[in-house]
Amino acid sequence: MGRVKSKDRKKSRSLGSIFSFYVIGMMLGFIAWAVVAYVIFTILIMTGAVYPSNYAEMQIANFYKTLSSAETITSDMIPDSCKYMLFTEDGTVIDGNIDEEYVATAWNAVSSSAVGGEYYYKAITRSGEYLVFQYKLVPQFKSTFLRKYFPNVQNLIYIAIIVGGVEVMHISSLLFGRKLKKRMIPVLEATKKIGERDLEFEIEKSGVQEIDDCLKSIDDMRYALKESLQKQWTSEQEKNRQMSALAHDIKTPLTVVRGNAELLLESELDDEQKCYADYITGSAQQIENYVQTLIDVTKSQEGLHETTNKVRVQSLLEDIKKQSLGLTRVYDQKLQFSENCKTDTIDIAYDQLVRAVMNIIRNAAEHSPEGSDISVDVTEKFDELRFTVTDSGKGFSQEALKHATEQFFMDDNSRSGGMHYGIGLFFAMNVAKMHGGDIKLSNSKERGGVVELSIKI
Known part of the structure; x- marks a missing residue:
């Protein structure tokens, strides 16, 4: 075991240490952002765009003498x-712009320093009257517009720090997720290849x-x-070889039995002896069919070899037509063969493709009555060569339309008569897929079943 290899020689790190690294990075990023926010705040104060917290008290101190000795007080x-x-x-209001809810607090500031919530108050004694100021000990924008419609600078700094901290956490999470996803690629690739049976x-190695x-x-x-x-696979191949060898070995004595039975039929025999000889000949023929079926099964399980050669389309069609004529004559049927192809040559596995098409035609002949028609239409459409075989039987059942191309499927309910072991269409489907095509099954409205085999040109 231990066949996992590494792209580099770096030692693997635990998931906890990688996560801790990103947590530390996130904290440092948050601190860095807070420092940046503080620096920006300091620059704004130094440039005068923002007043410091005690700016109002400084202004009151600067104007104290002027305001305490002035004959009248105006808003400017x-x-x-x-x-x-x-x-x-006596506390009667003469003039001012303090909100009504804070007027009482402002009057109390005349006798002692007062604080009303977020506001501070400062009183100046004048001749026969008192001037009370209301102000905040927080940084403020120089612009009156910004002071009126925006939160104060201090709250904005807090909001900026919080938003920046959330964004730092978001970015750190994305980076950690990408890092982990990248480290998971070997796992995903391994499971994908195993799923594809590769x-x-x-x-x-991932490094984690x-x-x-x-x-x-x-x-x-x-x-x-x-x-x-x-x-x-080795066991199955050995079984297939043994079955194939046994099937070939059986054919030798079977040929002897059949040959001698045929010789007996040529000799002078009474009716009872001829009947027995016929039984032997018929049974030998049936056993020979079984043996050939067994050979076909072992070949289909061995799989197909993708050895292709360039052949002339016309030669291929002539070969299929010749074999189809011989087959339909055996079944006492009529062949309707048509072709419409423009391509001159194609790369195919010749023997396998011919066998696949003939399997379909044989299947059609076996399920069509004597004297009926078997249609074989060869057409070229787009980049495909299509062989469409239509029989004159009962057609495919719904179950056959779904499973007829599966190995060993037999649908005796709707298509019976003849030797049928569910091998022909299965082999034909494999050949079609080997050539980049497919098989489609359907039923004709006028006649029986339709099988269409297509291959890529």
């Missing part, structure tokens, strides 16, 4: 990062310890299956 004197409210000494291959262990098990299974199939 208020720092742009703050809202304000102007009260009398056991002559070497399994390559757990997958390599699985590959080793698959390789052991492949090797064991290969040995088992080889032993089975």
Whole structure:
């Protein structure tokens, strides 16, 4: 065992270590993205596009003296990062833009520093009145439009970090998935080849310890299956050879029995003796048919050899027509043979193709009554040469249409009469597939069954 090989000399790594590598990479990617977000935030503050958190307090401090001594307060004197409210000494609102729900909190800031939720307040005592500012201690956009319609910068940074972190996890997962899929290729290729019954291959190492262990098990299974199939094939071949040899050996004494029986019939015999001699001749003929069937079975199990030669189409058709005429005469039938082919030569396994077509014609003759017609039409369509054989029998049953090309299938319910062992159409189908074609079975509306054998030109 142990036939798994590696493309390189790198040591296999465990799946856990590979996963840990991607987890560490994901964490580093998340940290890197957070650093990038922080750097961008710092640059925005340094360029003035974003105000720092204490920007509002700094503005209030800068305008403190001006605002505390000014005769009147107008909205254009208020720092742009703050809202304000102007009260009398008894708390009556004079002017301002603080929301109504925060007015009471703003008034409380006159006597002490106050915080109202997310807002901070700062009061300036003036002559007979108080000026109270409302502001936030968070970074803010310089642009009034951005401050109004966008979340504050700090929340945007948090959102960007979260979204970036999710994307880093997504990318890491994709990379890990692709890596694992690539490592799984040897497993997929091995199972595919075994499924196709191709056991002559070497399994390559994936580089992942757990997958390599699985590959080793698959390789052991492949090797064991290969040995088992080889032993089975050798055993079947030996059985076929023995059966074929036995069948040929039987033909020798059978020929002697049949020959002597025919000689007896030529001699002077009474009626009873002639009857016995006829029995011997008929039985010998039947046994000879059985022996030939046994030989055909062993040949069909050995498979077909794809040895092709270039032959003239006309010579092929003349040979088939000649044999078909002889066959239909034996069955006292009429042959209707037509051909319409333009191709001059084709590459085929000549003997096997002729035998396949004749099997179909013989099958048609066996299931047609005496005096009926057997049609053989040879046509060329697109890149195919088609042999269509139509008999005058009862046609194929529904079961025969599905299974007639299977080995040993016999449908005595609808097509009986004659020696039929389910070999002829099976052999013809194998020959057709060897030539890149197929066999189709159907029933004619006017007559009997139709068999169409096609081969690629």
